[in-house]
Amino acid sequence: MRIGMAVVDGVFDSGLSAIMDVLGTANSLSTRDGGAPPFSVTVIGAGPQVRTGNGLSLTTVPVGELPHGTDLLLMPAVGFQAPDRVVAAVREPANAWLLELAAACATAGTPLAAACSGAFFLAESGALERRRVTTSWWLGPAFRARYPAVVLEDSRTLVQDGPVTTAGAAFAHIDLALWVVQRHSPALADLVARYLLIGDRPSQAAFALPTQLAQADPLMAAFERWARTHLADPPPLAEAARTLGVSQRTLQRTAQTVLGRSPLEFIQDIRLDEATFLLRTTTLSAEAIAGRVGYRNVSTLRELVRRRRGSSLETLRRGGVDAPAQDATPS
Template sequence: MLKIGFIVNPGFQIMSLTAMTVFEFANYAGKKPVYNVQLLSEHGGPVVNSLGFSMETKALGSFAFDTFIVAGPPVPDVVPPGVLAFLGNAAKKVRRIASICTGAFALAEAGVLDGRRVTTHWVVAREMAQRYPAVKVEEDRIYIADGNVWTSAGMTAGLDLALAMLEDDCGVQIARQVARSLVMYHRRAGGQSQFSSLLEVAPKSDRIQRALTHARQNLKSVLSIEELAYVANISPRQFSRLFHAETGHTPAKAVENLRLEAARLMMEEGNHPIELIARETGFADRERMRRAFIRAFGQPPQTVKRGARDAEEA
């Protein structure tokens, strides 16, 4: 049986522990239990989380675990020296060591992430890069596995990380079965973006939201201002003015961002030819998509596609 230790410090965010459920349900999915999951802290006993109530833990000390996963607090916080020392030693002794969200700061402070490709929540990713220059922070990733060190983005990304670990341990079928039990998509690809173009645009009115939804559902179309304005039931001139006022973007830029997001997702979720991706996402031709990718990501589609594949295989 594989022992999974979730390490918490005072003030940890309880949502970090949702990843435990993946391992719990894996025990139900097979003929016999696969995992022994334990909640650990520096001294054991009750540890108060960020909501103010305590959870019972066992004390750190034993390295007889397959995997340690460090839960994160709502914002990066000071980690007890004893925990840092334990993490530094544990990284050399266990098969996997991981973090969820801001838990990556504990691993970085312990020196575990030096020279590694890692991710964390995008809100604090740049802070991590500044505080730990030896760490290779990739802020736009759901999770990354670099050797025996695994890191994930925001709290819900811990579920994707746990499902990827389960797939690594028990195979894709068990992982899919657990994902279905949790009413989840199998799992998001590790290289998938943390961001959503619709979330960034965030319109205030239903009219602009309707136009954006229409655009996203019809990316293969030309999507002229006139068409979007018709969906919003206002004049093209009024639509352009209102759209920019509510979103800070021109309609053309917002549509391009939606196409970029859809194209990148196709690259992450399948091995589709570049020409097909360009066609399906409304860029019409490969060259037009290449120029848009360079503007947005500083890289052509082939490089982005290769990076997503490499992140998935790492």
């Protein structure tokens, strides 16, 4: 498989190296008994060199000098955490070549893949319209606002929709690279995972911070503050809407547009966030914590933790997670 890895100035160092390490290990394991390496990776840039997010120089093949086509165009993340910096990179005229390349590949039927903020570049090219994709959880509101025609499932670690595959935050680059190997050979992917000690991980929804997500919109920020003050005995959503000076329909629509979830689902996120904080910083019983976050029965909180975190109250209290959440299985 000929893989074209498209990179721009500011490329995320760890994401790039994770992909290269997984594919390199797959090649090494395939050739140890005399076989041929299954993957050929060409790092493509606008010119002969790019600078990574940590300031390292990376040699690239200029896009205009590619000696052959690609079987897969892959876009790692850029090393920016702030959504506005990601959008600025996407709009940077110096990066227009990547958008043109992605659009051309999509037109030709060449599979596309991206991790984390790399999905913004594919979306900007128009290649993701009406496709299901994922990206880093903290970039979700900015992505939804800029690309309303793309179906964002940012609680997923890996999403495949036809010829397009996207992965979530940061080290989901590993999941994306393993997906590439698995397309060639599931047995080889399993061997690579065991050699590199790559284990299953929960959905990135487990790490989304409600407060940070809500900051993308003033109404959602106000709703998040309102919800936190009413967790123990939550009044109806209609009261929240009246307090915030909007209709209940506007509250519902804004939550869905900005956060990709209903107001009630967002309140569950906040409850889970607060319960996790109390478990890790107090000696309150699980029953007392359940009451503080609005649940009469601790069993309801246990089920929320199991479903959203793939974990248990006891494990969260120790600061860990158990197993991947059931809804986080890659497509």
